[in-house]
Amino acid sequence: MSIRILSTSALVGPHIEDLGREFPELRIVPYRSAAWTEALPGVQALVVLLSEPLTETDLEPCANLKVIGTYSVGTNHLPRGYCEARGIHIVSTPGVLTNATADLALTLLLALTRRVREGEALLRSGQWKGWAPDLLLGSGLAGKTCGILGSGPIGRAFARRARAIGMKVVFWDREGTGEPVDLGAETARRLPLDDLLRSSNVLSLHCPLTDRTRGLLSRRKLALLPEGAFIINTARGGIVDEKAAIKLLHGGKIGGVGLDVYENEPDIDRQWLTAPRTVLLPHLGSATRETREEMSRLLCDGIRSVLKSSGT
Ligand code: DGY
Numbered sequence: 001m002s003i004r005i006l007s008t009s010a011l012v013g014p015h016i017e018d019l020g021r022e023f024p025e026l027r028i029v030p031y032r033s034a035a036w037t038e039a040l041p042g043v044q045a046l047v048v049l050l051s052e053p054l055t056e057t058d059l060e061p062c063a064n065l066k067v068i069g070t071y072s073v074g075t076n077h078l079p080r081g082y083c084e085a086r087g088i089h090i091v092s093t094p095g096v097l098t099n100a101t102a103d104l105a106l107t108l109l110l111a112l113t114r115r116v117r118e119g120e121a122l123l124r125s126g127q128w129k130g131w132a133p134d135l136l137l138g139s140g141l142a143g144k145t146c147g148i149l150g151s152g153p154i155g156r157a158f159a160r161r162a163r164a165i166g167m168k169v170v171f172w173d174r175e176g177t178g179e180p181v182d183l184g185a186e187t188a189r190r191l192p193l194d195d196l197l198r199s200s201n202v203l204s205l206h207c208p209l210t211d212r213t214r215g216l217l218s219r220r221k222l223a224l225l226p227e228g229a230f231i232i233n234t235a236r237g238g239i240v241d242e243k244a245a246i247k248l249l250h251g252g253k254i255g256g257v258g259l260d261v262y263e264n265e266p267d268i269d270r271q272w273l274t275a276p277r278t279v280l281l282p283h284l285g286s287a288t289r290e291t292r293e294e295m296s297r298l299l300c301d302g303i304r305s306v307l308k309s310s311g312t
Pocket residue numbers: 050071072073074075097101234235283284285286
């Protein structure tokens with residue numbers, strides 16, 4: 001029996017097993033293993049993780065491929081143009097990870113500005129001598145400006161959280177300076193990128209990695225931020241010039257950086273590990289059990305629907 005659905009992982013929750021009961025020709029085989037490569041010519045559906053890029057070369061043997069499912073909202077690791085030209089559907093997991101990712105961005109922001117890492121390290125080291133008026137003073141956020149790159153669901157969910165802690169919110173996105181961004185009860189202005197950067201005490205990234213956003217935050221753009229600004233990135237590493245950000249951190253121009261994503265995951269630039277005023281997480285944006293189960297459900301539903309509608 002040739003493999004019809006080839007997944008690199010078991011995913012969280014029961015949904016992939018359910019899909020396997022419906023399509024018994026489903027197999028879980030490690031990414032780019034010999035067995036995975038061997039199965040490609042027969043597969044109709046591929047399931048990969050965001051850390052498993054697919055190239056045109058990978059897909060060349062897949063003469064029967066109808067759909068690629070990625071266990072992520074981001075699709076920057078897939079050859080989208082190639083798939084579009086060949087009528088291969090891409091199924092991702094938008095919507096269900098919005099709150100989890102926005103929560104994590106807020107976690108990074110609060111941990112960074114309230115010096116949670118240093119406080120915990122002090123306590124655990126046994127060096128804490130007791131309450132002191134100037135012990136580990138952080139930065140308040142109420143009344144300050146939060147610039148958000150990307151006005152999609154995650155950017156807007158983060159904006160609502162930033163508003164809830166008293167911040168002013170402005171957006172930059174590919175719409176330029178069009179209509180204000182609708183946040184439900186309120187709206188927020190869009191600004192040209194340079195204007196947004198000049199006014200952002202906190203900059204939070206929520207845009208996809210595309211040809212337009214790759215390297216968007218160059219050294220020159222980062223230099224526009226006010227003295228002591230904080231940067232939070234739960235989107236994709238390739239959007240920021242990491243070396244420039246590290247340099248500006250050492251020089252004191254940037255107040256702190258909270259990262260969940262990196263240019264080369266998991267082989268991150270080692271300079272991050274010794275850079276001051278950072279909180280570094282291993283790409284946990286969507287990592288709640290509820291979210292990962294919902295992502296599995298959405299992904300499996302999408303694959304099922306493409307396979308059924310293509311009559312195979
Ligand atoms: C995704 O799913 O693309 C996000 O990076 C999760 O954090």
